[in-house]
Amino acid sequence: MTRIKTxxxxx
Amino acid sequence: xxxxxxxxxxRIVIDANSGAIHSVDEVAYDLIALYEQHTHxxxxxxxxxxxxxxxxxxxxxxxxxxxxIEELKRQGKLFSDDLYGQLAGVLKERSGxxxxxxxxxxxxxxxxNCSYCFASQGRFHGERALMSYEVGxxxxxxxxxxxxxxxxxxxxxxxxxPLMNWDVVKQLVAYARSVEKERGKNFRxxxxxxxxLIDDDVIDFCNREMSNVVLSLDGRKEIHDRLRVDYxxxxxxxxxxxKFQKLVAARGGTKYYMRGTFTHANPDFxxxxxxxxxxxxxxxxxxxxxxxxxxxxxxTPEDIEIVKQQYELLAKDMLRREEEGHPITxxxxxxxxxxxxxxxxxxxxxxxxxxxxxxxxxxxxxxCHQFVGDQSYRxxxxxxxxxxxxxxxxxxxxxxxxxxxxxxxxxxxxxSGGCAANAYHATGDIRGVYAxxxxxxxxxxxxxxxxxxxxxxxxxxxxx
Numbered sequence: 307m308t309r310i311k312t313x314x315x316x317x
Numbered sequence: 318x319x320x321x322x323x324x325x326x327x328r329i330v331i332d333a334n335s336g337a338i339h340s341v342d343e344v345a346y347d348l349i350a351l352y353e354q355h356t357h358x359x360x361x362x363x364x365x366x367x368x369x370x371x372x373x374x375x376x377x378x379x380x381x382x383x384x385x386i387e388e389l390k391r392q393g394k395l396f397s398d399d400l401y402g403q404l405a406g407v408l409k410e411r412s413g414x415x416x417x418x419x420x421x422x423x424x425x426x427x428x429x430n431c432s433y434c435f436a437s438q439g440r441f442h443g444e445r446a447l448m449s450y451e452v453g454x455x456x457x458x459x460x461x462x463x464x465x466x467x468x469x470x471x472x473x474x475x476x477x478x479p480l481m482n483w484d485v486v487k488q489l490v491a492y493a494r495s496v497e498k499e500r501g502k503n504f505r506x507x508x509x510x511x512x513x514l515i516d517d518d519v520i521d522f523c524n525r526e527m528s529n530v531v532l533s534l535d536g537r538k539e540i541h542d543r544l545r546v547d548y549x550x551x552x553x554x555x556x557x558x559x560k561f562q563k564l565v566a567a568r569g570g571t572k573y574y575m576r577g578t579f580t581h582a583n584p585d586f587x588x589x590x591x592x593x594x595x596x597x598x599x600x601x602x603x604x605x606x607x608x609x610x611x612x613x614x615x616x617t618p619e620d621i622e623i624v625k626q627q628y629e630l631l632a633k634d635m636l637r638r639e640e641e642g643h644p645i646t647x648x649x650x651x652x653x654x655x656x657x658x659x660x661x662x663x664x665x666x667x668x669x670x671x672x673x674x675x676x677x678x679x680x681x682x683x684x685c686h687q688f689v690g691d692q693s694y695r696x697x698x699x700x701x702x703x704x705x706x707x708x709x710x711x712x713x714x715x716x717x718x719x720x721x722x723x724x725x726x727x728x729x730x731x732x733s734g735g736c737a738a739n740a741y742h743a744t745g746d747i748r749g750v751y752a753x754x755x756x757x758x759x760x761x762x763x764x765x766x767x768x769x770x771x772x773x774x775x776x777x778x779x780x781x
Contacts, residue, residue, distance in 0.1 A: 309345035309382050310330075312394060313773055314338040314654035 319396060320727035321350055324767045325633055327774075330395070331766065333727040337394035338654065340770045344374055345382055353396065357383050401730075405664050405718040412665075412672065414703070415465040420675040420686045421456055423448040423485055424477035428513050429553055431545045433580060433606050433614045435742075439477030441690035446678040447482045452699070453489040456676045459699040461500050473507045475675075475686055480514035490526050507531070509576075511545070512557035520564045528572060532561045535577040536589020536603070543582060544614075562597060574600040574648060580614035581606075584623040587631045594638075594645050602648040605757060607687070607742055621753050625760045632764035636771055652765040663717060666733035670696065670712025684712050687738030712737065715747060722750045728759045 318333040328346040330339040341349065347367065348360055355363065361379045368374035389395035425446045427439030439445075457472070464470055472493070474486050486508070493504045508523060509531040523530055534557065535541040542552025565573055575598045579586035586603045593601055605624065606614050616624065631647060638644050667673060670684030677689055680699045688694040697704035715737050717729045726732075735754060743751035 308385070309342045310385050310389070311340045311773070312337060312389070313340060313769060314336065 318399075318725070318727055319349065321346060322763055324629065324763055325771065327767050327770045329763075329766060329770060331727055332395050332397055333730065334399045334401075335393050335395075335397040336730065337389070337397075338766055338769070339389070339395070340773065344368065344379070345386070348379070348382055349386060349395070352386060401660060401664060402718050405716045406714070413465065414463065414671070414709075415467060416460055416463040416672060416674060417467045417469070418471035418473075418668070418673040419456060419460050420473045420475045420673070421448065421453060421489070422476060422675060422677050422686070422689060423453065423474050423479045423489075424482040425678050426481055427476060427478040427511070428481060428547065429478070429511050429545055430548050430550075433544055433578060433608060433612075435607055435687060436477065437690070441477075441677070443690055448485060448676075448678040450485050450488050452676075452678065452680045453485055454492055455680065456699045457489060457493050459702070461496070461502055463702070464502065468501065469503050469505060471505045471507070473509065475509050478511055478513070479508060480510050480519060483514070483519065487522060490522075494526075509533070511553065512560050513547075513553060515557075515560040515564055520567050523564065524568050530564070530568075530573045531576045532564070532573060533577070534558070534561060534575050534593060534598075535579070536583070536586070537592045540583045540589055541577075544580070558596060565598060570599065574602050574646075577601075577603040578606050579603050579624075581616055581620055582614070584616065584620040585627060586624070587627045587634070590631065590645075590647070591634070599645045600648075601645055605754075607739055609742070616753065618753075621756060624757060628757070628760045628764050632768050636768060639772075640775075649761040650765040650768060652762070652769065654769055660730070663730045663733055665716055667736070669737055670709055670715075684708070685738055687742070711747065719748055720750055726755070726759075728755075728762055731762050732758050 320331040320333060322329055328341050328343060330341055330346070330349055332339070344364060347364065351360060351363065357380070360383060361376055364374060364379050365376065386395060422441070425440055425443065460470055460472070479486060490506055497504050505528045506526055507529045508527050511533045533545070535545060538552070538554045541554045545553050547553060561575070575593050577586070577589055577593070579589065583589060590601050590603055605616055608615050632650065635645060635647060635650065673685060674696060675683045675686045675689050676699060677683070682696040682698055682703065683689045683694055684696060694708065695705065696708055703709050715734055717723060717732070717734045719734055723729045723734060735751065735758070737747040739751045739754050740749040741747045743749065743754070
């Protein structure tokens, strides 16, 4: 199961 | 550097150096918190012990989660290194002595007598004065001459009360518009006003020429009228609110914002924000007063705690308003996670004293509007340019890495080292640290990010 959701990275 | 916090049912992990933001569940939250102090085997053992009896927490699942963490680390999105610290000074030097924005103090006088005014009722601790057209025109020429290859130039009409010198404001805008194309520039004008002199002419002109207007309103009538009074001591609320409503309606409800100040009298400032929303205003900002710690208006340590709770309350209420279809905007919660500022901007900050300066009615240059009147911070003038180059270099050295205290702060690439004027007024040094300001800033960023996480959850739920 996925316990981590990444919302943003800085390009 | 990783920052973790829980707010409004969200568990959030921020990777400070990369800017990556992760929404995690309680198991991942614990694993990340302990990740750098333990081996994978130790972490699995610790978690199986802590979450004993939870059917979803198995060894296989924990190892999968640890692999996810390791992958994020490989991608530079978790526990990432700081790639920018050594570049901080270099990046800011590259802009040379380019000036891109001026704050024109067109009026060092005011028709209100607000006791908390940092500008000393518009006089900035000096004589009352109005900027002449000739000085203003020279200031615009100075800006164009020193703007290098920059296309977008900004001019804010400020005071005091700029509407007390309205004809000059209009003449200066007309001059800039007459030369901007041939000079390859694009002027963006803004205006900050207390509203007392707004009439149809002001509204028409602002809506044609001002890319934004700041309207000073402190919220509830009893709060606003306590401090924002005229020279006879009468409150200004009843006179300005209808004018603001008319101006905002004529602008189509955009490109403005209500700007209030909260003090020791109203640390429960959300009541004032919600009052503004009730008046029909949706673009809102309320800022803590900037004053000496012994000033009666100054926020106390107890007030700071109340304000932090208020920021959380505001974030939750804004989410509710969004869901109900009548959102409001709070300026400090405008966080663009996709199209935000580049790393150069994040390191450099506002550019006060280098890219941005304030011009007095006499043509003197200061690092920003909050230093005007303090002779030791005079940079030069609009005829000779910056003559106090030592002071300019001092401001150029202000960046996200300039203060020792910021080196271990997760928020530094959001705050960019903070406000030099606030630091100066609180500590006597532009490179000082105004600790209560840091606390409030970090709370605002935590709230703004939480709102993004909640919106993301809402979108996921809608997609099923």
